[in-house]
Structures are given as C-alpha cells and as structure tokens.
Amino acid sequence: MIRTPLRPLARILEARAKGENPDAIENQNRRIRHEQMRDQDRSRAEGRLLVLGVFFFCAFAVVGARMGLLAISDPVEPRAHAPGSIIANTRADIVDRNGRILATNLDTHALYAQPPHMIDAEGAARQLAKIFPDLKEERLIKDFTGKRKFLWVKKKISPEQMQAVHDIGDPGLLFAPRDMRLYPNGKLAAHIMGGASFGREGVRAAEVIGVAGAEKYFDDYLRDPANAGKPLELSLDLTVQAAAERVLDGGMKLMNAKGATSILMDVHTGEVVSVVSLPSFDPNNRPRPAIEGDPSDSPLFNRSVQGVYELGSTFKIFAAAQAMELGLVNANTMINTAGPMKVGGHTIGEFQNKNYGTLSVSQIIEKSSNRGTGRLALMIGKERQQEFLEKLGLSVRTPFEIVEASGGRPLMPARYTDLSAVTISYGHGISTTAMHLAAGYAAIANGGLAVKPTLLKQKGPQLGERVMRTEVAAAARRMLRDVVVGKNGTASFGEVPGYFVAGKTGTSEKLRAGGGYYKNKNINTFASMFPAENPRYVLIVTLDEPVMTSGDKPRRTAGWTAVPVAAEMIRRVAPLLGMRPTIEPAQVADITLTSSN
Structure with missing residues (x-):
C-alpha cells in the first residue's frame, strides 16, 4: 500500500492561496488511510475464517468416515504387538499326486518364561521337569533364579502339555502361538519331505523354514504367501510309497542288509512315483546329523541320491545298446569272451573265474560276461562311450528336486583310458546313484529317449x-527279458506272473575308505522294468551289504538278494498302479478231432 502524506505541501500551499483551511485536507487524508487499513484487516480476517472452516470440514469428514467404517466392520479384540519386522508364518501344504496330505501346518504353542514375573521359580521348575522329562530341573532352577528376563522353555508343546503348564498357575510362564509343520504319515516318504524347523522367532509368531529334502528345495515357493492356498503337488503316490517301504523294509531285514533303497519311475514322464531309503526317520522329530563315523550309517542319509556306488553289471546293457546303436553289432553277433584278456596291463576276469567261450551279444547280457562287454567297449571307443554316458545323464548330477541330490555327483576316472572304458562297461570304475541308473534304464524302456527324474x-x-x-531299445529290452526268463539268466527269481519283468542284476564289492575292496561286503542292485514289451515303469532296488543265510551257505549276489525283493515289490505295487496282470494262454493239448458227432 502506498502511504499518502497527511499534509501534502502542494495542496496546503494551494489551499492557503485560496483562503481554505489546511486542517481539512489533513483530516480527509487521515480518514482515507483509516478506511484502507480497515478494508485490509477485513480481507485478512475473512481469509483466516475460510481456511479454518475448510480445516474443520475435513476433520469432521475424516471422523465421520472412520465412524462409518467401524460401524460396518466386525468387532475384533485389540492385540498388542511387539515392535519389529513382521514374521510371515504361512507355509503351503505338500500333497501327493492324488491330493493326499504329505505335509501341512498345525496350530500349536511354544512355552516361554519371564523370571522377574515368577512367584515360585523353584516350584515351577520342579513341575515343568515332571511335564517335560527331557528338561533338567537343576538347569531350569538356575535359569529362573538368575538374571535372565526372558527364555524359551519349549519350542513346541501339545495341548495336553499346555493345559498341564497352565495348571501350574505361575504368571511368569506364558504361551506363544506357533504354526508347527506336521507330517501326518510319520516316517512315510521321510527322505523326500526332509523336515522343517523354526527360523526367525518372535513372541507372536515364528517363521517355519525347510531344513532338508523337498521342504528346503521348494522353500521359496512354500513360504510365498501367494501360494498359501495352492499346495505343492508331488509325483509320489502315497499308497504305492507305503507298499514299497513295507516290502523293502522286510526284504532288508530278511537279507540282513545294512541299508536299502528303491526307486519306481514312470519311463515316459520321469515322475518318481515312489522312492525309499532305509533306515529312515520321522520328520516330525528329525534327529541331529552325525558328526563322526560313516555318513551312510545315519538314518538321515538318502541312499537314492546320496549313495554313490559302483553298481556293477547293471551297466552292461548300456554297452550292448550303444554297440548296436553304432551298427557295430546286433543281438546275434558272436563275441569271443574267452580269456585271458588284458587291457592296460590289467587282467579282465569273470565272476568265479568262469570261461564262457564265444557268446552272442544277447548271451553276454544274459550270462553277465565281463569280458564280453569289455570287448564291446573297446569296439565303441572311450570317447564315444563318454558321450553316450553323458547323454543318458550318468556323468552329471541328477536334477531330482531335493537338496541332497546336489551332493550325489557321479565319480568318473581322472584319466579316461581304454582300461576305464572296459571296466565302466561292466559297472566298475564309475560310481553313480540309484537315481542315475533309473533314468538310464528309463531311456531303454521308453524306446530310446532320455528322461530327467522329477519329483513334481x-x-x-x-x-x-x-x-x-x-529298434535298438526294443532289442535291449529283449536281452533284459532273457536275464529274467532265460535258461542261464542271473535274475530267475525276478519273474512276476502277468507282469513280464525284464532287468539286470549288479553285484559290486564295496570300496574301502583307504582304497581297495571288501571281499564280503557288496552293493547289490536289480534294475528292472515292466511289462517288458511296452514298459511303463522302471524299478531299481539296491541293498547295502546283504547276505542271505537261509540256505546251506551264505549267498551275497544280487540274484539271491535284490532280485526277490524287487519281484515282491512289483507283485505288490503293480495292482496299486492300475496295472492288470496279463494271463498267458495255456498250451492246447495235442488232440485230433476225428468226428463232429
């Protein structure tokens, strides 16, 4: 605002010249100035009132909207939450191929103590030791009477234990809600489930994380809140798994074996319908890992993917199939298997020093000749053999979806020589897992196409x-069929009427830790497929250190140990897979019809 002087000199002089009163000019200018100041104050006051009105309008609008929201919402009792990051405690279920629960969540509680709030610390310790026998009374008394202000007593308690603790009535004993991972089938498929434990923990919640098996491999998927209502669907069949575990457990005990594993795989999809590793454990109460001794002695050891062994004569069919694929031989090509045979300064012998003479390729597989497959390997060549094994997935880690599979890398020779090619042709000098072998046999069973084992x-x-x-795969299957039903086959106990089993035995001496082989400790394997003409499934059964003692002398070969167990398993699981036995027609008697009357 431009301030005008109250007595402008020009106007005062002009008024005096005209005989007017100069004070009238001053009074007029003062009145005009006061009117301008009044108008300015009024505008400022009106602006402030407008802003204040808008503020009150917005405040009443927010309060009204909140009151309306509360009016239409369900009443919920308020809860106090400790400060800190939110712990996500949701975890998706795991189900088998038919939707049956393998792993789920269970609402439970944990028990913790606040010693400063306890009334009778020693009395509470004595009663807790009675409720939980694994807790030490002296330790509890020391913790409750010390300087600690908070401690966990038990991470998981049952409803009955919770009620017993509640009956103690000490205000310093409190309960924290938990989501516990539950495996309702106990030991069933334990090595696949693996187990879960608590990660980050708070008083109001705890994070459930996978510690092994599929629980750890698929941990990100299972913990994703978006998948809480979408269970992880596995390829396992719970019914088949239960039957396979029962048969293998009985066979392991009958054959006095240290351990055992079996794998049942769909040859067209690579789906593992059943996988068993014994001895087993209960994932609801997972034992601690062994810190000394042989890892395979622990029930946590998964023999199907961690057990890297020389699988013996089960590899011979790969040498025969590759030789036929390259056009070097056919099933009837005659091969001289007579000794002596030396490669790289080493003598290649036969089981029990047998000498088979000249055999066809089919007979080499039927009689399981080391020299026969060795000579096939020399015809193939070490470079081509390596390429073939790689295509079958026998020289790389298996992609099976559990964390333990990453540790089951096949062991190959450091220098791949002609001697390596020969010994590998009959399953020595190369160590793989039973899962690798199942994938290799599936390629023969499905007509020659590689498959990858999968748990999904x-x-x-x-x-x-x-x-x-x-046609090569078909010829290989006929050879494997002769191993079971042929006159000189090594798996004569493997036939299951109506299911036409084909397969190959493998007996391999176990490696010593310091080098060399044990003479009376074997890894025995029977790799089979059924039905032989158009296989749907591959079954691998491996026994660790078996010995059959029911006869007149101990027998340690796969034909006497692994084969009967596999046959019984096929007999039990094939109907569960929806496979009906094919009844072979009986031979018609030699009767000549002489008259129609």
Whole structure:
C-alpha cells in the first residue's frame, strides 16, 4: 500500500492561496488511510475464517468416515504387538499326486518364561521337569533364579502339555502361538519331505523354514504367501510309497542288509512315483546329523541320491545298446569272451573265474560276461562311450528336486583310458546313484529317449533327446527279458506272473575308505522294468551289504538278494498302479478231432 502524506505541501500551499483551511485536507487524508487499513484487516480476517472452516470440514469428514467404517466392520479384540519386522508364518501344504496330505501346518504353542514375573521359580521348575522329562530341573532352577528376563522353555508343546503348564498357575510362564509343520504319515516318504524347523522367532509368531529334502528345495515357493492356498503337488503316490517301504523294509531285514533303497519311475514322464531309503526317520522329530563315523550309517542319509556306488553289471546293457546303436553289432553277433584278456596291463576276469567261450551279444547280457562287454567297449571307443554316458545323464548330477541330490555327483576316472572304458562297461570304475541308473534304464524302456527324474507331477510325457533308435531299445529290452526268463539268466527269481519283468542284476564289492575292496561286503542292485514289451515303469532296488543265510551257505549276489525283493515289490505295487496282470494262454493239448458227432 502506498502511504499518502497527511499534509501534502502542494495542496496546503494551494489551499492557503485560496483562503481554505489546511486542517481539512489533513483530516480527509487521515480518514482515507483509516478506511484502507480497515478494508485490509477485513480481507485478512475473512481469509483466516475460510481456511479454518475448510480445516474443520475435513476433520469432521475424516471422523465421520472412520465412524462409518467401524460401524460396518466386525468387532475384533485389540492385540498388542511387539515392535519389529513382521514374521510371515504361512507355509503351503505338500500333497501327493492324488491330493493326499504329505505335509501341512498345525496350530500349536511354544512355552516361554519371564523370571522377574515368577512367584515360585523353584516350584515351577520342579513341575515343568515332571511335564517335560527331557528338561533338567537343576538347569531350569538356575535359569529362573538368575538374571535372565526372558527364555524359551519349549519350542513346541501339545495341548495336553499346555493345559498341564497352565495348571501350574505361575504368571511368569506364558504361551506363544506357533504354526508347527506336521507330517501326518510319520516316517512315510521321510527322505523326500526332509523336515522343517523354526527360523526367525518372535513372541507372536515364528517363521517355519525347510531344513532338508523337498521342504528346503521348494522353500521359496512354500513360504510365498501367494501360494498359501495352492499346495505343492508331488509325483509320489502315497499308497504305492507305503507298499514299497513295507516290502523293502522286510526284504532288508530278511537279507540282513545294512541299508536299502528303491526307486519306481514312470519311463515316459520321469515322475518318481515312489522312492525309499532305509533306515529312515520321522520328520516330525528329525534327529541331529552325525558328526563322526560313516555318513551312510545315519538314518538321515538318502541312499537314492546320496549313495554313490559302483553298481556293477547293471551297466552292461548300456554297452550292448550303444554297440548296436553304432551298427557295430546286433543281438546275434558272436563275441569271443574267452580269456585271458588284458587291457592296460590289467587282467579282465569273470565272476568265479568262469570261461564262457564265444557268446552272442544277447548271451553276454544274459550270462553277465565281463569280458564280453569289455570287448564291446573297446569296439565303441572311450570317447564315444563318454558321450553316450553323458547323454543318458550318468556323468552329471541328477536334477531330482531335493537338496541332497546336489551332493550325489557321479565319480568318473581322472584319466579316461581304454582300461576305464572296459571296466565302466561292466559297472566298475564309475560310481553313480540309484537315481542315475533309473533314468538310464528309463531311456531303454521308453524306446530310446532320455528322461530327467522329477519329483513334481507332470501333465504328460516329458521326453528329451533321442539316445538310441527304437529298434535298438526294443532289442535291449529283449536281452533284459532273457536275464529274467532265460535258461542261464542271473535274475530267475525276478519273474512276476502277468507282469513280464525284464532287468539286470549288479553285484559290486564295496570300496574301502583307504582304497581297495571288501571281499564280503557288496552293493547289490536289480534294475528292472515292466511289462517288458511296452514298459511303463522302471524299478531299481539296491541293498547295502546283504547276505542271505537261509540256505546251506551264505549267498551275497544280487540274484539271491535284490532280485526277490524287487519281484515282491512289483507283485505288490503293480495292482496299486492300475496295472492288470496279463494271463498267458495255456498250451492246447495235442488232440485230433476225428468226428463232429
């Protein structure tokens, strides 16, 4: 605002010249100035009132909206939460291929103590030791009477234990809600489930994390809140798994074996329908890992993917199939298997020093000749053999979806020589897992296409690259069938009427830790498929240090130990897989019809 002087000199002089009163000019200017000041104050006051009105309007609007929201919401009792990051305690279920629960969550509680609030610390310790026998009374008294202000007493308690603690009535004993991982089937499929434990913990919640098996491999998926209502669907069949575990457990005990594993795989999809490793454990109460001794002695050891062994003569069919694929031989090609045979300064012998003479390729597999497959390997060559094993997935880690599978890397020779090629052809000099062997046999069973073992349910065939021609795979299957039903086959106990089993035995001496082999400790394997003409499934059964003692002398070969167990397993699980036995027609008697009357 421009301030005008109250007595402007020009106007005062002009008024005096005209005889007017100069004070009138001053009074007029003062009145005008006061009117301008009044108008300015009024405008400022009106602006402030407008802002204040808008503020009150917004405040009443927010209060009204909140009151309306509370009016239409359900009443909830307020809870006090400790400060800190939010712990996500949701975890998706795991189900088998038919939707049956393998792992789920259970609402439970943990028990913690606040010693400063306890009335009778020593009395509470004595009663807790009675409720939980694994707790030491002296330790509890020391913790409760010390300087600690907070301590966990038990991470998981049952409703009955919770009620017993509640009856103690000490205000310093409190309960924290928990989501516990529950495996309702106990030991069933324990090595696949693996187990879970608590990660980050708070008083109001605890984070459940996978510690082994599928629980750890799929941990990100299972912990994702978006998947809380979408269970992880596995390829396992719970009914088949239960039957396989029972048969293998009985067979392991009958054959006095240290351990055992079995794998049942769909040859077209690579789905593992059943996988068993014994001895087993209960994932609801997972034992602590062994810190000394042989890892395979621990029940946590998964023999199907961690047990890297020389699997013996089960590898011979790969040498025969590759030789036929390369056009070097056919099933009837005659091979001289007579000794002596030396490669790289080492003598290649036969089981029990047998000498088979000249055999066809089919007979080499039937009689399980080391020299026969060795000569096939020399015809193939070490470079081509390596390529073939790689295509079958026998020289790389298996992609099976549990964390333990990453540790089951096949052991190959440091220098791959002609001697390596020969010994590998009959399953020595290379160590793999039973899961690798199952994938290799699946390629023969499905007509020559590689497959990858998977734990996830598939919607259809999942076939990889072709590793052998269809007719070669068919010829290999006929050879494996002769191993079971042939006159000189090594798996004569493997036939199951109506299911036409084909397979190959493998007996391998166990490696010593310091080098060399044990003479009376074997890894025995029977790799089979059924039905032989058009296989749907591959079954691998491996026994660790078996010995059959029911006969006149101890027997340690796969034909006497692993084969009967596999046959019984096929007999039990095939009907559960929806497979009906095929009844072979009986031979018609030689009767000549002489008259129609």
